[in-house]
Amino acid sequence: MKKVLFAMALALAQTAWADGGMDILKSQCSSCHNLTGPAPQTLKELWARKGPDLFYAGNKYRKEWLVQWLQNPTRIRPAGEFYEDHIKPGEKHDEIDPATLKPHVSLSKDDAQAVADALMTLKPKSDLIAKEKIEEGTISKSMGEMVFDKFLGCMACHRIEPDYGGLSGPELYTAGDRLQPEYIASYIRSPQAWDPKIWMPNKHVSDMNIQKLVHYLEALSQENKNGK
Ligand code: HEC
Ligand code: HEC
Structure with a gap:
């Protein structure tokens, strides 16, 4: 009792x-x-x-x-x-x-x-999150940066180190710490599904590259935390 x-x-x-x-x-x-x-x-x-x-x-x-x-x-x-x-x-x-x-x-x-x-407790977008499945994986920093910067042009708006990268979007060297991985994946898949008028373009990133980007951003945060 x-x-x-x-x-x-x-x-x-x-x-x-x-x-x-x-x-x-x-x-x-x-x-x-x-x-x-x-x-x-x-x-x-x-x-x-x-x-x-x-x-x-x-x-x-x-x-x-x-x-x-x-x-x-x-x-x-x-x-x-x-x-x-x-x-x-x-x-x-x-x-x-x-x-x-x-x-x-x-x-x-x-x-x-x-x-x-x-x-x-505020979870009105759980349907979008449920669509994402993050697989285990690793990616080298140079390969990650190649996809992020050279192939997809993400660096125009996002910083991947303090003082390195674009200014019009949130910095991403702490994204792995701040954000749930499924959210990162879902936002990259379709920024406008989250925020219809946002100026981040939908680059129609492939499933494979979405996984790579999630692993890359998590590795960046880890590195940033370790003070490298
Ligand atoms: C034209 C500028 C621009 C480009 C190019 C761009 N983004 Fe973004 N991104 C933004 C803006 C603006 C936001 C949302 C800002 C906000 O919520 O305040 C955002 C949000 C994000 C978020 C969520 C971050 C957070 O803190 O909520 C991730 C992850 C992300 N972008 C990854 C990428 C990736 C990966 C690419 C390349 C495929 C990319 N972005 C290309 C402008 C851009
Ligand atoms: C005067 C306006 C203002 C007030 C009041 C305010 N915020 Fe903010 N908040 C902001 C701005 C601007 C940012 C973006 C900061 C940045 O990107 O560096 C922010 C960012 C945030 C973020 C990070 C969001 C993200 O996705 O990057 C959280 C969480 C947050 N605020 C929570 C709060 C809470 C909780 C309160 C009340 C105790 C609060 N804020 C009061 C303006 C405000």
């Missing part, structure tokens, strides 16, 4: 925990993040977006990453959201104007955990 009561109390506490997280999201985060969907349906809406959509967070992020990042946020989109508002023409190419980029709010450990719990 005691055990049952304890289990019930624990379940209630966990629900209260996620509820508390949802309260924080609604009061402190919803001014910049869309928590309910749908994604922007016009370019005007897209460009007015103040932060990435979070309404499918449970299909996108690794929970451990969320808990850490919310306590100690680092920049993911080198030129912020929306990038054209934060770049200026440089001598050779466009440069970031750091004065226009503000640091992200950070949360206490308890709040970060509660918010991460609440975010992980």
Whole structure:
């Protein structure tokens, strides 16, 4: 009997925990993040977006990453959201104007955990995730970079090292840490299935190359974590 009561109390506490997280999201985060969907349906809406959509967070992020990042946020989109508002023409190419980029709010450990719990319950895109199957595999860094950069042109918009790569998309040297592998695969397969007006092109990447890219991005994150 005691055990049952304890289990019930624990379940209630966990629900209260996620509820508390949802309260924080609604009061402190919803001014910049869309928590309910749908994604922007016009370019005007897209460009007015103040932060990435979070309404499918449970299909996108690794929970451990969320808990850490919310306590100690680092920049993911080198030129912020929306990038054209934060770049200026440089001598050779466009440069970031750091004065226009503000640091992200950070949360206490308890709040970060509660918010991460609440975010992980948001899973409206599980049908897309279910279509992806990640196979075991490895790829050499040079081969991965060849596919990513030379064959598919992904580097025009994404960084694969701090200060190396394009500015208009999120950096990808921590993508393996941040994102669920099925989300990475699904987003590469069809960015517009996630975000209808996003400027990442659908390159009709083959299943084989999607697997290679997932393995490559995971290896990059591993390397980045090891401080190489
Ligand atoms: C003033 C606007 C603003 C507020 C308020 C805000 N954010 Fe953000 N958030 C942003 C922007 C802009 C980014 C993109 C940062 C980057 O790419 O470097 C971001 C990024 C994120 C990310 C990473 C998303 C991704 O896919 O890269 C998470 C998670 C997040 N915010 C959660 C929160 C939570 C939780 C709160 C409330 C406690 C919050 N944000 C409040 C503007 C905001
Ligand atoms: C024209 C610019 C552009 C090109 C080229 C491009 N992307 Fe993207 N990519 C983006 C943008 C913009 C986003 C979404 C930004 C956001 O959510 O704020 C994105 C998102 C992603 C994401 C999800 C990242 C995240 O943090 O949510 C992955 C993975 C990705 N791209 C991989 C690729 C790969 C692999 C290629 C090459 C096949 C590629 N991209 C080509 C602009 C680009």
